[in-house]
Amino acid sequence: MPAQRPEVLAHRPLSLAGRLVTWYACATVALAIAASLILYQGLSRELRQATDNQLLERIELLRALLxxxxFAHGELKWEVESEWEWLEHHEIFLRILDGRRNVFLETKGLAPLLxxxxxxxxAGREAPLRSLRIDSPSGRVFQAMAAEVPGPGGGWVIQAAFDLANEGRVxxxxxxxxxxxxxxxxxxxxxxxxxxxxNGLRPLAEIVETTRRxxxxxxxxxxxxxxxxxxxxSLEDNFNDMLGRLEESFARLSRFSADIAHELRTPLNNLRGEAEVALSRPRTPEEHRDILVSSLEEYAGLARTVERLLFIxxxxxSTPIQREQVDVCAELKGVVDFYEPALTEKRLDLHVSGCVGSLCLDADRELFRxxxxxxxxxxxxxxxxGGSIGLGxxxxxxxIRVQVRDTGIGIAPEHLPYVFDRLYRVQRTRTKGSGGVGLGLSIVKAVMDLHGGSVEIASDLGTGTSVTLVFPNLTKS
Ligand SMILES: Nc1ncnc2c1ncn2[C@@H]1O[C@H](COP(=O)(O)OP(=O)(O)OP(=O)(O)O)[C@@H](O)[C@H]1O
Ligand SMILES: [Mg+2]
Known part of the structure; x- marks a missing residue:
């Protein structure tokens, strides 16, 4: 296997499946993170609220006792000190300060912690109680509240704290x-x-597999x-349509290759035959001259075919064309004049229609002719x-539509789609010097393509043919 170029490897894009999976995973993770954050915030708010409620409950109880x-000293002592004594890891700590702000009662172990x-x-008597998060010097974190209660001296102060170790763990x-x-x-x-x-991409893989074959x-x-x-x-339909067009183009191309070989083989064989005849025995200068004249015809035919193929x-x-104002009727008349002798010889009637006033066309004069x-x-x-030809x-x-009609032999429907192909002729047999090679209509089509126009053909076998050149009208006459 040939080594891949390094830059190709470096810029190799991620596969479609890879992209979809990545996007899908990113979206899911983003959603999961968002949901987790909301849940976490909710839980910590709830825990804080529950803690506040417990502190408030205690403060209200002590306030009522104070x-x-x-004066219920015993009950207060029980609530502040004794209730927690037998609990090894209690969470609530209480302290009561007297009027001079000395400690009156406090839960065991609170002094060193807070x-x-x-x-x-x-908070003042009427003010709502708010809790505060406090970092104790011991490294533990507490949620604390303090409230004033009217009493002797400066009144009582209740301090309540909740150890958040448990909440932190939760x-x-x-x-x-x-x-x-x-x-x-x-x-x-x-x-x-x-x-x-x-699963989703399996049909795509099947399409790829089929196209590979x-x-x-x-x-x-x-x-x-x-x-x-x-x-x-719809991809399948479009692909099949494309295959149809490709098949058609390939068939035309291979037909063209076969035709071109055939077209060139006949005159070349003729030339070779003539040369062999000339060399078969000694000949007079007149005989050589006759053979050369005959060969010249073949050379001219070959040169014309090659020139026309090159033109197409x-x-x-899409070589650029030299557009100019072309008087359509004058040009048609010129063509009629040129073919006058041939028309007379065949006793053909030719008439031009539609030429009232002058009609100008923005076209390449030579190509139009x-x-x-x-x-x-x-x-x-x-x-x-004895038939007739009409130009219109x-x-x-x-x-602007230029039409050439005749009352000739016509073209069978099965041949019509191919008459604009290069080297296509309905009558395949051709004797030396007679008939065309099948390039005339291909040239007409090429000329119309260069002008951005089109060519239409209609024909009935035995009745006649009409070919119409359709030019986009770029000129206002
Ligand atoms: N007016 C027509 N009437 C009947 N058949 C026609 C007519 N025009 C074209 N055809 C058919 O279409 C074929 C292709 O025409 P085209 O002009 O391309 O080639 P050609 O006339 O055979 O050769 P060339 O024009 O190269 O000398 C012709 O061989 C002929 O069979
Ligand atoms: Mg022709």
Missing amino acids: QKET PVGLFPAP LREFKLLLAFVVGGAMFASLGFGYQITR IRSSTLSERIHLPNLPPELA AQAEQ RAVSNLVENALAFTQD VEQRNGT
Whole structure:
């Protein structure tokens, strides 16, 4: 296998399946991340709210006890100190400061964790209580609240704190779970995406496989895959249409190659035969002269064929033409004059119609003459003595139409689609010096293509033929 060029390797694009799977996985992961963030935010808000509620509940309880008519020292001590004593890892810590802001009661272990000064300033009696997140010097994090309660001196201050270690653990575990979910979603979407894409692209792979089998020798093959999705069904149709056109072009091309070989072989064989005859025995100068004259005819025929083939080949490359104002009627009259002797000889009647006033065409004069002459030559060649030929011109739907009609032998319908092909003739037999080579109508078509126009042909076998040159009307006459 030949080594691939490095730049080809470097810029090798990602396969369609690869792209789809990647997009699918990216979309799934993005969705999973977005959903996880929303869930995480929701959970942490809920936990914070639940913590606040617990702190508020405690503060309200202590506030009620502090404001009791008979001071309930025992109950307060139980609520602040004793209730938590037997719990090894309790979360709620409480402290009551007296009027001089000295510690009156506090939960065991609170002093080293959260000194009095770390708490937020107590909210006024009417103000709503707000919690604050506090980093303890011990490294633990608390959610804390402080509230004022009327009392002796400056009144009481209740400080309440909630250890967030548990909440932090819950959130960390939840985060881990979400990371697993996102990771799982990514792998699952890669797997599912691969399967879905593979199934979805299978018909495409089948089309590719079928097209791979098609060679120039098997252009008659068509793709016929059952149950194709509509997008691919239209691709199949278009591809089959394209194959049809290619097959047609190939057939025309190979017919042309065979025809050109045949056309050149006949005159070359004639020339060779004449040379062999000339050399077969000693000849007089007059005999040599006659042979050379005869050969000259073949040379001229060959040169004309080659020149016309070259003209068509150049026209197909869209060579620029020299446009000028061409008086259509004057040109038609010129052509008629040129063929007058041949018309008379065949006793053909020729009339020109549509020439009232002057009708100008933006065209290449030489090419226009050549096209019309070719049509008149055909009419002359394929119309029996005593028949008639008509030249006509008319302006219709923004076009100028030049028509050559005859009452000749006509063309059978099966030949009509091919008469504009190079070297195509209905009557294939040709004797030396008689008949054309089948390039006249190809030249007409090439001329019309160069002018951006078209050529139409209609014919009835035994009745006659009419060929119309349709020029886009670029000139207002
Ligand atoms: N007016 C017509 N009447 C009947 N048959 C025609 C007419 N014009 C063309 N044809 C058929 O179409 C074929 C192709 O025409 P075309 O002008 O291309 O070639 P040609 O006349 O045979 O040769 P060339 O024009 O090269 O001398 C002709 O061989 C003839 O069979
Ligand atoms: Mg011809």
